[in-house]
Amino acid sequence: MTATRRAAVLGSPIAHSLSPQLHTAGYRALGLDDWSYDRFEIDEAALPGFFARLGPEWAGLSLTMPLKRAVIPLLDEITDTAASVEAVNTVVFRPDGRKVGDNTDIPGLVAALHERGVEKAESAAILGAGATASSALAALARICTGEVTVYVRSERRADEMRQWGERLGVEVRPADWTDAVRAFEAPLVISTTPAGGTDSLAGQVPAHVGTLFDVLYEPWPTPLAAAWQQRGGQVLSGLDLLVHQAVFQFRQFTGDPRSPLAAMREAAQLG
Missing domain, CATH: 3.40.50.720 (NAD(P)-binding Rossmann-like Domain)
Structure with missing residues (x-):
């Protein structure tokens, strides 16, 4: 089945990221077969252009260095949690088109x-x-x-x-x-x-x-x-931090209240 909802992790460097394995394992564990999760090598200069190209199929993004602060001017809103440390590692695309930043590391x-x-x-x-x-x-x-x-x-x-x-x-x-x-x-x-x-x-x-x-x-x-x-x-x-923060991202992206913690942890341990 072709994926109809998308998410991804952005950063530079990004090849080492385990996020695709974790989120994909979560989708499979909970039967979300129409979801996909990718990784993209994106630095601060390329970030605005990447955002501009995103279509309505996108549900959310995970962000790693060096983008956690660079993304803030591109967002419509950030949560109090993200504002407290001036760092966003999660962007959720709302149905009304608003881009909301959060921090799930905390x-x-x-x-x-x-x-x-x-x-x-x-x-x-x-x-x-x-x-x-x-x-x-x-x-x-x-x-x-x-x-x-x-x-x-x-x-x-x-x-x-x-x-x-x-x-x-x-x-x-x-x-x-x-x-x-x-x-x-x-x-x-x-x-x-x-x-x-x-x-x-x-x-x-x-x-x-x-x-x-x-x-x-x-x-x-x-x-x-x-x-x-x-x-x-x-x-x-x-x-431990990686899988728990990913569960919070997963729930925000998908709107599914279930927790794929066990599946994500297994995927993290397998690398």
Whole structure:
């Protein structure tokens, strides 16, 4: 059957994206045979032209770097969640033609933690202060009742995280990266660094640890995640975030309230 409804992921680079496998697995699991999901290599300069060529068969788009902020001027509306971090990873095309931007990374991170039994945290720590750190902070605004310590490498990053904390209503305490091993004292640690960023800390994981959410998934496990598991701590990976945020996208694109979480997770694990 020819697909009558379309969705896709856009970004640059995009060849590594698992989103087509996840969404397609969701369609198949729930019998949505008239849906298709593709990937397109699109940078910031090409984005307006791509939008201009989209027809009525399009239901939604997933966005990755470097498009999460570049897309905002092209939209009719963004949700409060997306506005809170000035980043859109989901665009939904409404029946009336309006283009609405959302951010499913934030509820996806919260849902992944809830699935593992982490519904509240008295305090938390974030390793790193890049773009993903602001989404992690927004997620912690929903579940953390106390202070969030953010370990950063520069005073500029410290100032940025203080500002995000004020904006999101989170008590943020910046700390120098040289003290990052202190993060492991927190009941919940979210690592947002690029690959290799926490490798030097792996040998300093203490005997008793809480939950680590390492947003990387390739290569996996990271040395930090492996050391954490050896200490008996609970570990979540970037795949947990990927599948949960994709479920939120799937529901918005299709309007189907069912959850293809199991099918998406299997597809993610198969790569």
